[in-house]
Amino acid sequence: MLTAVRATRCSLSYLRGFSTSAMDAMSGYMQANVVILPNHLADDFEAFCHSNPASLPLLYRSQSGETSCPPLARHADIRTDMSKYRVYEKGQLVKTVSSLQSYTDQARNASEQQDVHHSHQWSDMVCFYLGCSFGFEGRLKTAGVPIRNVEQGRNVSMYRTAVPCIPAGVFSCPVVVSMRPVPAAKLDAAVEVSHLSPLAHGAPVHIGDPALLGIQDLCRPDYGDRLELQPGDVPVFWACGVTAIEAILSSKPSLAFSHSPGSMFLTDILDSPSSTIAPPSDSRNTPSTKPNPELIPLCVLVSHKPLLYSLASQRAVSRIRELERIIGEDPGQRGIQVLCTQDELLRSSLALSHSFSVAITTGFPTHYMHSPPDETDGPPGAIAMATMLLSLGKQVTMVTDRRALEMNQAIIDEAVKTGVLKTAIPLVTFEDCGPDAALHFLCHHGDPSKPRYDHLVAIERSGRAEDGNYYNMRGVNIKHLLDPIDDLFIAAKDIPGIITTGIGDGGNELGMGKLKEKVKNLMPNGSLIACDVPADYAITAGVSNWGGYAVACGLYLLHTCPSHQRYLKKGLGEETPPPQEQLQDWIANLPSVDKEESFLSTLVRFGIRSGKTGNLAMEVDGLTFHPTHSDLITRLLEVTRGSTSQNP
Structure with missing residues (x-):
């Protein structure tokens, strides 16, 4: 039942003297942006809306x-029910x-004759009513979130972005x-409050x-x-209905109208998460669906x-945390659980999900008396991450030592041939040829504003200790390798836009310098052995390969x-599950x-x-592939495949 303030549509004349936020606080009713087009x-504009639903x-x-608009308000008249309209020609x-x-x-007199031609066009105009973010401000306040625009007595700030909408017909705009x-x-x-207000x-x-x-x-x-941002504030950006105004400006219709930003249409629908709009008989209007709290x-x-x-949804986060718990198990009794830090896997997986170009390095030549000196921990996890990143459309580069270049190229070729790796990836080396060598390797022309990679990952890669040497777990210096x-x-620490991840199982691996004091x-x-070089995220696992497997699974979950x-996707595109073909590729x-058994046999x-043992056998860190590693992979997949696009 409507409040006294909203007892009739005429009460809008009372509300027009207030800011939109004041209207929201006083009315408790949903508001709408409005666009009126020939x-x-x-049809083009409706398709544009469906393509850009946020x-x-x-x-x-x-x-x-x-x-009028019966599903939204009784006794409405869109010609008079907003305080300000914009007119476009x-x-x-x-x-x-x-x-x-x-x-x-x-027109009744000569002074009005300029508008006579418009009087014959209104019958050809179609009104679009669009959801508005002012609708959840009251609930933000109830949830304890300060509303800075209300506190400062101002309208919200709105910005044109560099992100293009998905075009439809004549409509295309940022x-x-x-x-x-x-x-x-x-x-x-x-x-949470705004998620529950789709x-x-x-x-x-x-x-x-x-700037992003x-x-x-x-x-x-x-x-x-x-x-004005207050100390501790973070700028939070919502998709905005003023996008429709940009669509009008770009499509150049002969005549169009819109609300004036901040002057909204007030509906009769209570502003609450449970609010829905009854579908009108016209099938072109799509009813809303209630949001799923599990998401x-x-x-x-x-x-x-x-x-x-x-x-990320609470369910996806909880599953990634379960992956992290599983890989933190320590069947080799190495005491690594004291290094485990919650949500390093989650944050690294999220950062990789946002990435475009990833460089991965591995290689721990612990067996310095053998040729090759490398161990079976590291490469399997690196390839597992690489192939999932490739499946998600990321660019991937592998970085290796000069001494191991030929061998690792042959291993990558074999991984592609056997279907372990999705496709061939570049394999490169890095040489210290001057003080700016790293900068030029990481950035085009050595320009920090133009990085080649946005994420570096080291998995079971020997890390530099405090004294500049590199040690295996026995304390033997292997720097020469x-x-x-x-x-x-x-x-990378000084290059904005490059995030780093280190994956290790002992504390002497590259990136584990983040945990140096614990190590x-x-x-x-x-x-002696503790790595001195930190990464933004340090993932600890019972065996480093497991960390690589978990990252791949985490990316799938996300x-x-x-x-x-x-x-x-910045709210662009219809919110539908991934196509079955794409989903099957990710699963594959x-x-x-x-x-993993096939790749280990290749190594x-x-x-x-x-x-740990130096055995030339189907084992990693002294643990045989069956049952230890195979069982753990199975458990990771059970957690991961319990999620589908409909049930994340």
Whole structure:
């Protein structure tokens, strides 16, 4: 039942004197953006809405000439029910008016004759009512999230981005986003509240550095007002219905109208997560569906340089945490559980999901008295990550030592031939040829603003200790067998946009310098062997290969998680499961018992030995493939394959 404020549509005249946020607080009813277009463009625009549902959640499409919208409001008249309208002619904003009545009333005197030709066009106009993010501000406040635009008495900031919408017909334009500053501690609350409001743009499409959206200056919004971020605030960006205004400007219809940003249409629908819109008899209008609470996203910090948070559903996160628990088991009794840190796998997998180009390195020549000196731990995990990344469309490069270049090229060729690796990948070396060698390796022309890679991964790669040497677990210096690939991880710390991951099982591996103090204090020979070079994320596993398998599985979970995929795609495209063919390809490129056994047998044929025992046998770190490694792979797959695109 409507409140006294909303007892009749006429009460809008009372509300017009207030800001939109004040209207929201006073009314408790859903608001809508409005676009009014000629009939011949209506089908194109509806397709545009369906292709860009986060920006343009379609609540109702009117009949030609219809001024009411029965599913949204009783006694509505779109010509008078908003406080400000924008009028466009041939894609140009010509004026802002307080009513569209003159465009349907017959002119009564000569002074009105300029509008007579419009009176005959209204019957050919179609109104589109679109969800609005102002709708969830009241619930944000209830959840304890400060509403900075309300506190500052301003409209929200809205920005034109460098992200293109998916075009449809004549409509093509950049995505427009609204920005609300949110304290870091309140990000999960803000994400959950908005996720449960799919008719009001849903969850954010970006959290963090605005430059990643192509926004160069937060102080200069394209629409709305500038907002002041308070200490601890993070800029949070939602898809915005003002995208429709950009669509009008780019398509240049002879006549079009829209709401004026901040002046919304107020509906009769209560503003609550359970609100739905009854489907009208016109099948062109698609009813909303209630959001699935199991897909509520969690917000995870991925990078400080640049600042980036990511989203993944609670179910996907819980499964990745289960993967991390499994690989943290220690059947070899090496005491590695003291190094395990929760969510390193989650954060690394999220960062890799956002990546475009990944460089992977491995190689621990612990058997310095044999030729080759390498061990069977590392390459299988590296190849497992590589083939999943390739399946997801990422660029992958392998970095190796000069001494092992020919052997590793032959191993990669064999992995492709046997179907363990999806396709051939570049294999490169890094040489220390001067103080800027690492910078030039990592970045085009040595320019830190143009990195070749956005993620470096080291798995079971011998890491440089505090004294500059490289030690195996027995404390033997093997520096003479290694190239200074550590320099790449050191240089990456000062290059915005490159994230690093280290995977290890003893603390002397590249990247495990993040855990150096624990290694020095808690691991055998720790004060000598501890790697001094940190990575952004240090994944600890009972056997390093397991960490590589878990990363591959984590990537699969994220790419079958609708909440994460929506965030990756900035809300563009219809929210549908991945095509079956694509899903089957991802499944085929997960690690499997058969593939890992095949690859391990390849390593043994090349004379590569088990790390702990030196045996030339089907074992890794002294643990036989059957049953230890095969059983663990099976358990990882059980956790992973329990997820599908419909049930992440």
